[in-house]
Amino acid sequence: MPIPVIDFSMLNGEGRIKTMAQIANGCEEWGFFQLVNHGIPVELLERVKKVSSDCYKLEREENFFNNSTPRKRLKELVEKKNGDKLENIDWEDVFLLSDDNEWPARTPGFKETMTEYRAELKKLAEKLMEVMDENLGLPKGYIKKAFNAGEGETAFFGTKVSHYPPCPHPEMVNGLRAHTDAGGIILLFQDEEVEGLEILKDGKWIDVQPLPNSIVINTGDQLEVLSNGKYKSVWHRVQTMPDRTRRSIASFYNPSYNATIEPATELLEKEDVNQFQYPRFVFGDYMSIYTELKFLPKEPRYGYGLEAVSIAAYLEFSLEAGD
Incomplete structure (x- = not known):
């Protein structure tokens, strides 16, 4: 059962009504969908793949296999031979990019490429939030304003660069444990060759199929609250692979820390007064x-x-x- 794939270029033409409905279905029934023809240049995405892979090889891989906590903990568990699984750790090399933290400096072209990429992703996130406003029957800009605590640009936009290296005992550790995302809207540029991302749908774990140059969208906890449960924040996880490294670049458009989040009044006025209110x-x-x-x-x-x-x-x- 593949997750929905939506041609975002159809939003501004005769296919607008259908595309709006597809996005609504993705938010309400799935909590995950993939965008193709999203407007981010393929040439830029190719550069993102290269610099992220180069960065891992140049600056991250050796430390992960020699000094990382997941590697040490897994080795200790294997030596015990008791059949246990690592429950409180992930087989993941990860670092965060934001406007005010230090970025990797030794990888040629990394900062320039990722700065350009993050700017494109942020614009895409804001376009999607306007679509969500319209689908929910909210004023244009409602979600963005809520996340920015009113006016201005105070919302947090971060990018998590992850690699999931080959794991000698994939049955003993998760790439990333099952969770929902805390924030608003998440835009994921996942590996197009190495699978591993799964979502929980109708009680079953299903693959988020790799699709070249697509952007995977999922709705976080704050959109579930703001929509009073109409949009779903969905459980997802990453499986480890025994022989391949998986790349994952997730960008988060999250509320500012002082933003007050609550169900939109316009939605509550339309709903049964006995319905649970977030x-x-x-x-x-x-x-x-x-x-x-x-x-x-x-x-x-x-x-x-x-x-x-x-x-x-x-x-x-x-x-x-x-x-």
């Missing part, structure tokens, strides 16, 4: 909970059954209780 919280408080509960059931993050207990209060309660 809580109102400050995103920074939510992230404090998410850090503790990322790989656990997501309902407690939303305060299910807590009845007027704030996110911050729930965090304090959870830590005191030792959860």
Whole structure:
């Protein structure tokens, strides 16, 4: 069962209505879909592939196999021969790119290419948010304004560059444990040759099929809250491979830490008053909970059954209780 593939170029023509409906279905029924003809030049994507692979080879690979915690922990577990699996660690080499952190400096063309790429991804994210506004019946710019805590450009846009190296014992460790994404909209440029990404759909894990030069889109926890559950934040994971390295470049358009996130009033007015209503919280408080509960059931993050207990209060309660 392949996830939806949507031709984004059809949004501005006779196919607009159909394309809008496809994106709505992707957000509501899947939480994941792939965009083709998204407007990002293929030449730029080819450069991104090259500099990210070069960076891993030049600056990351040796350290991962010689000094990384996943490598050491897996070796220790293999030597014990007790059949256990590493439960609290991922077989992943990863670093974050944002506007205010230090980037890899030894890989030729890395900074220039990734700066250009991130600018294109951010524009694509904002176009998609406008489509989501329209599909949800919200004013144009509603989601962007919510994520930016009003006016200005305070939302966080980060890029996570990951590689999943060949694993000698793939049955003993996950590439990335199952989780939902905490933020808003996620744009993933995944490996087109090495599979491994899976989503949970109708109780079954299914592959996110590799597709050349596509951008995989998924909706995070904050869009689930803002849409009061109409859009889905979906569980996903990455499997390890025994003989291949998988590349993954995920960009996140997330709310600023002081943004207040809550279900859109316009949506609540249309819904049954007895329907569950997601809580109102400050995103920074939510992230404090998410850090503790990322790989656990997501309902407690939303305060299910807590009845007027704030996110911050729930965090304090959870830590005191030792959860």
